[in-house]
Amino acid sequence: MTENLEFPREALIRGEWRALPRRFPVVFPATGEVVAEVADCGIREAEEALEVAVAAQRTWAQATAYERAQVLRRWYELILAHEEALARLMALEMGKPLKEGRAEVRYAAGFVEWYAEEAKRVYGETLPSQFPHKRLLVRYEPVGPVYGITPWNFPAAMVTRKAAPALAAGCSFVLKPAEESPLTALYLARLFLEAGGPPGVFQVLPTSDPEALSRPFLEDERIRKLTFTGSTPVGLRLYQEAAKTLKRVSLELGGGAPVLIFADADLERAVAETLRAKFRNIGQSCVAANWLFVEEPIAEAFAQLYAERVRALRVGNPLEEETDIGPLVNEAALRKVEAHVEDALARGASLVVGGKAQGLFFAPTVLLGVKPGSRIFQEETFGPVAPILTFRDEAEAISRANAFPVGLAAYVFTRDLSRAFRVAEALEYGIVGVNDGVPSTPQAPFGGVKRSGLGREGGRWGLEEYLEVKFISVGGI
Numbered sequence: 497m498t499e500n501l502e503f504p505r506e507a508l509i510r511g512e513w514r515a516l517p518r519r520f521p522v523v524f525p526a527t528g529e530v531v532a533e534v535a536d537c538g539i540r541e542a543e544e545a546l547e548v549a550v551a552a553q554r555t556w557a558q559a560t561a562y563e564r565a566q567v568l569r570r571w572y573e574l575i576l577a578h579e580e581a582l583a584r585l586m587a588l589e590m591g592k593p594l595k596e597g598r599a600e601v602r603y604a605a606g607f608v609e610w611y612a613e614e615a616k617r618v619y620g621e622t623l624p625s626q627f628p629h630k631r632l633l634v635r636y637e638p639v640g641p642v643y644g645i646t647p648w649n650f651p652a653a654m655v656t657r658k659a660a661p662a663l664a665a666g667c668s669f670v671l672k673p674a675e676e677s678p679l680t681a682l683y684l685a686r687l688f689l690e691a692g693g694p695p696g697v698f699q700v701l702p703t704s705d706p707e708a709l710s711r712p713f714l715e716d717e718r719i720r721k722l723t724f725t726g727s728t729p730v731g732l733r734l735y736q737e738a739a740k741t742l743k744r745v746s747l748e749l750g751g752g753a754p755v756l757i758f759a760d761a762d763l764e765r766a767v768a769e770t771l772r773a774k775f776r777n778i779g780q781s782c783v784a785a786n787w788l789f790v791e792e793p794i795a796e797a798f799a800q801l802y803a804e805r806v807r808a809l810r811v812g813n814p815l816e817e818e819t820d821i822g823p824l825v826n827e828a829a830l831r832k833v834e835a836h837v838e839d840a841l842a843r844g845a846s847l848v849v850g851g852k853a854q855g856l857f858f859a860p861t862v863l864l865g866v867k868p869g870s871r872i873f874q875e876e877t878f879g880p881v882a883p884i885l886t887f888r889d890e891a892e893a894i895s896r897a898n899a900f901p902v903g904l905a906a907y908v909f910t911r912d913l914s915r916a917f918r919v920a921e922a923l924e925y926g927i928v929g930v931n932d933g934v935p936s937t938p939q940a941p942f943g944g945v946k947r948s949g950l951g952r953e954g955g956r957w958g959l960e961e962y963l964e965v966k967f968i969s970v971g972g973i
């Protein structure tokens with residue numbers, strides 16, 4: 497399984513690979529086999545890494561933007577050169593099909609490339625003064641040492657989307673990857689060192705006890721920023737903890753996206769894009785289509801064509817080239833998906849295709865006639881299930897989409913340009929894909945409103961999250 501694949505399993509602290517007697521297993525969800533036993537960090541490692549990060553922060557902030565950019569540029573090139581190994585590691589640790597893993601590596605590298613370029617463009621400003629003897633300057637400085645927590649669903653991209661802008665800005669970064677997917681994070685860290693990244697600037701602490709490991713970072717005044725991607729309940733707790741030391745926070749939280757498909761849409765395109773929006777990453781994406789609302793006159797035609805395409809998706813071992821749908825990440829994920837489908841059917845929905853589990857594999861599923869009280873209508877499913885619902889007109893579509901408590905991504909399919917603008921502007925979501933099922937890209941802002949979080953990643957917005965503003969007033973001139 498891991499033949500010809502060489503990868504680190506130890507914690508990265510102070511630029512050294514730290515072997516620990518405590519280990520925890522990373523499991524291949526397709527078969528249940530153990531991929532590796534990984535170093536299990538605790539409070540001691542956290543406290544050491546914290547001190548290292550505080551010290552490394554000072555020197556890294558003093559490196560010139562050109563020096564930081566060069567390290568990032570080399571890191572980007574190395575990530576691309578290791579695309580295959582990283583894609584395999586992701587397939588092994590969380591079940592992402594290989595072809596999607598390769599695409600994720602390129603997406604993840606894209607953030608490093610973008611911020612390597614942007615590091616040199618953190619321009620200050622001068623302000624006109626009403627006093628002839630004063631000069632008013634604005635400078636951007638790194639916010640300080642950062643603690644980052646990432647989820648398992650995009651083990652490479654969630655790391656670079658945070659670490660690249662932080663490092664570009666001159667911040668040191670301690671990463672706690674998800675228990676399910678520490679191997680990709682450690683591999684990325686090894687490439688950072690190879691790229692010339694100074695020891696201690698980027699540290700990775702795998703752990704089986706995220707709460708205990710996080711405590712020292714949350715409580716210490718010197719950690720100036722918390723960046724988190726994960727579920728809304730965990731995000732809310734961390735927000736409260738971080739408030740005690742008044743840290744800056746970025747919270748990329750739960751999603752669950754509505755898709756609005758109007759009768760005037762290009763049906764083929766709507767089906768193809770919605771298929772990607774729903775089934776990419778086995779439905780385990782924060783911007784995954786969670787509810788497909790179709791305008792009544794085309795609902796039947798859409799459902800038929802959609803079900804046909806869903807039937808053609810290939811479920812299989814994520815390490816095989818042709819696989820479209822791999823296993824879900826773990827038992828808990830499978831149980832949630834099963835419960836959503838069972839509950840929807842019990843409340844009167846009908847099953848068009850799928851609905852069955854085998855091991856951790858859940859067949860891609862389409863449901864019709866889901867009743868509003870169903871669990872699937874109220875929660876993020878995070879799995880390969882597409883409930884198709886209908887609406888009568890534009891006003892109803894918008895109000896149903898805005899009734900959800902989340903606000904990360906929404907999708908609209910229409911050929912009417914006026915409607916495209918009207919609906920995109922009316923939707924209370926951070927990201928709107930218009931005739932586009934995969935809008936995320938490194939140069940654009942990614943993030944949500946309402947219960948989907950705070951702050952943005954990507955583009956210049958992602959860099960601002962790691963910059964502090966300093967005003968210098970010079971008098972007596």
Ligand code: NAD
Pocket residue numbers: 645646647648649650672673674675706707710725726727728730731733747748749750751752781782783876878904943944948949
């Ligand atoms: P999760 O919240 O359970 O875990 C995410 C991370 O938080 C993991 O690293 C985990 O170890 C850590 N964690 C859990 N409890 C913690 C605690 N008490 N203290 C400190 N750290 C803790 O989320 P998950 O189920 O792994 O990920 C799926 C969720 O993430 C979904 O809701 C999805 O929408 C969301 N997500 C959001 C985005 C986004 O950009 N908005 C991107 C990807 C995933």
